[in-house]
Each structure stands twice: as C-alpha cells, then as structure tokens.
Amino acid sequence: MNTADLQSNLLVRMALMAWDAQNNQFKKVINSLLDDQLMKEISPGRNSGVYLLGHLIAVSDAMLPLLGWGDRLYPELEGLFITTPDKSGQSMPSVKELKEKLKTVNDALAIHIQAATVEEWLSKHNSVSTEDFAKEPHRNKLNVVVSRTNHMANHIGQLLLLS
Amino acid sequence: MNTADLQSNLLVRMALMAWDAQNNQFKKVINSLLDDQLMKEISPGRNSGVYLLGHLIAVSDAMLPLLGWGDRLYPELEGLFITTPDKSGQSMPSVKELKEKLKTVNDALAIHIQAATVEEWLSKHNSVSTEDFAKEPHRNKLNVVVSRTNHMANHIGQLLLLS
Numbered sequence: 001m002n003t004a005d006l007q008s009n010l011l012v013r014m015a016l017m018a019w020d021a022q023n024n025q026f027k028k029v030i031n032s033l034l035d036d037q038l039m040k041e042i043s044p045g046r047n048s049g050v051y052l053l054g055h056l057i058a059v060s061d062a063m064l065p066l067l068g069w070g071d072r073l074y075p076e077l078e079g080l081f082i083t084t085p086d087k088s089g090q091s092m093p094s095v096k097e098l099k100e101k102l103k104t105v106n107d108a109l110a111i112h113i114q115a116a117t118v119e120e121w122l123s124k125h126n127s128v129s130t131e132d133f134a135k136e137p138h139r140n141k142l143n144v145v146v147s148r149t150n151h152m153a154n155h156i157g158q159l160l161l162l163s
Numbered sequence: 164m165n166t167a168d169l170q171s172n173l174l175v176r177m178a179l180m181a182w183d184a185q186n187n188q189f190k191k192v193i194n195s196l197l198d199d200q201l202m203k204e205i206s207p208g209r210n211s212g213v214y215l216l217g218h219l220i221a222v223s224d225a226m227l228p229l230l231g232w233g234d235r236l237y238p239e240l241e242g243l244f245i246t247t248p249d250k251s252g253q254s255m256p257s258v259k260e261l262k263e264k265l266k267t268v269n270d271a272l273a274i275h276i277q278a279a280t281v282e283e284w285l286s287k288h289n290s291v292s293t294e295d296f297a298k299e300p301h302r303n304k305l306n307v308v309v310s311r312t313n314h315m316a317n318h319i320g321q322l323l324l325l326s
Contacts, residue, residue: 004167007285011174014301018309043206043324122170138177146181150316157317158324161206 008118012142016113019145022152023106026056029159030102035095042158047086049162052155053098054081061105063148066125067141069112074101116141171281175305179276182308185315186269189219192322193265198258205321210249212325215318216261217244224268226311229288230304232275237264279304 001009030038030053038049047055058077064070072078080090093101121142124133133139164172193201193216201212210218221240227233235241243253256264284305287296296302 002167004165004171007281008167008170008174010285010300011171011178011305014303014306014309015174015178017301018313022313046324118170122173137173138180140177142174143177146177150181150185150313153313153316154320154323157320160317161209161321 005118012118012121015142015146015149019113019149022149022156026152026156026159027102029156029163030099033159033162037162038095040162042161047158049159050092050095050098051081051086052159053095053102054092056152056155057098057102057105058082059148059151060102060109063109063144064105064112066127066144067112068126069109073105073108077101113145168281175281175284178305178309178312182276182312185312185319189315189319189322190265192319192326193262196322196325200325201258203325205324210321212322213255213258213261214244214249215322216258216265217255219315219318220261220265220268221245222311222314223265223272226272226307227268227275229290229307230275231289232272236268236271240264276308 033049038053041048042052054077057074058081061072061074061077062082064072080092084090092098122137122140124130124139125141125144128136128139196212201216204211205215217240220237221244224235224237224240225245227235243255247253255261285300285303287293287302288304288307291299291302
C-alpha cells in the first residue's frame, strides 16, 4: 500500500473510531441510569431520556437503508421516535426492549462497517442523486457516519443531565 | 493528483466541514439567545449557558498550542471555564466580551486550518509522545479537531435547552 492509500485508510478509521467512541459513551450513559431516571425529562418540559434512547436507535436503524445495507430492522420506531415528538400519547416500548433493539441495530451496522472499504465509504449514499453527488463528493456514506456521530453527541450531552 | 491523494484530501475536508458545521451551529444558538437566557442554567442545578460559552471558547483556544500553532490567546479562560466548575464565585467576562473572544479564537484557528496540508493534519499533536504516536498514528492533529467537534456537539445539545 502506498502512502496516500495508508493515509486514506487512517482517515476513514479515525471517523469510525469517533463513531464507536460516541456509541460507547451512549451505552455507558444509558446503562448508568435507572429506568426511573430514564423516564424523566432532561430539563423541565423537554424530551424524556427514554424518548432520546428510542430516537437514537431509530436514527441508527435508518442508516441501514441510507447506506445501502438493507431494510431497517424496526421501521415502527420512526413513527414513535422521529416523526412524532415525545409525550404524544403513544405507548413506548420498555427500556429493556429498547436496549435490546439498540444492541441488535448496532450489531447489524457493525458487520457492514467493518467490511466496508475506503471506496465504499466514499461512494454515494442513497439520499443524494448521482448528479448532486458528482458535484458534492463529500455527500458519501462516511459522511453519514460523521453526521450521525455529531447528532448522537448532541443528545448524549442532554442525557448526561439525567444522572 | 492521483486517486488516493484525492481521497485523502476529501476525507480531511469532510472532518473540517463537520467542525465548521458545529461551530456555525454553536454561533447560531448563542446568537439566538438573549443575555438573560444565557445566564440561566441548562437544567436545574447544572451549568449556566454563559459558563458553557466560556468553556467552549477556552477549549478551542487551547487547540492553538496543542496543534503547534502558537500560544493561547486567552490563557485566563482556562481557570475560569475548564479547571474550575460553574458557580465557583469567580467573576466572569460579560456575554458581549465572550462573543468577541469567540470570534477572535475562531479567526486565529481558521487561518491555520485553511493552510494545513494533509501531511500536517496527519502529523502528531503536542500532547502525544513520538513513541506513542508511532504506535497510534490516529493521535494526529486532525483527530484533535474530530474530538473537539464531538465535544462541542455535546454542549450544543445542552445549550439548545435554553431556547
């Protein structure tokens, strides 16, 4: 492998390490909280911990089709945790069930993440057109991971307020 | 430029775009809040908005020496916003003054960020030893930016609770 190839590999790995770091931090925060704490709002009148847990699972699950890696595992979470705000009167899965779904989604993503080459990471994701991608090559699969990493960091900062 | 060089350039640019996106979001949130709102706590008993504003400026300022780009511009912010928690009885700069410092720090960083080559980004930062860096080449200058991007996203999630 030449120097530039080594550089590309390292740069991809750094983005994936950042994704893993946030996912590990997310699990750590979730597992440090009692179910009762997770049911509370992060700040008066704001989202509950369990809503943010479900929201982050649903967003990760939606990465599967976006990255061309198959269908979502739990499409029903979109209505509960993405398109509908917290406290809309819908019944939510239990914390235990959500934690299991989190693990299943993360395991499914990890298989594809580990297998992807630099070329795949730099190929277009499924919500950008071929024409737009030709002009904006940063709208690739790895950038979905980068953007979801920051989104997760956003909500981890909020979940930390429950502890 | 060959394909692998183009890939490395694109990958570096993606990390820098993520940094810029968080910085723009940070400024947007800060500027959307009245000074009175910024003085409030993000959640009862937690950090105030103004403390988080100062904290993020101090952390960005400390990137200058860490990345080998010169001394911090406002070393006095470390004691106020990094090593000391909020509500320690120290007098803080005003919101107006902090916003000016934020701009000055960001402008200083931007000059170096725009000038840095892929090789510089992948070189070691100043808080890792040459020996450790040889074993862990991801501990480079760009990774400081990636990690600070996620740190900023963390606190932006909290600042959003003030609006």
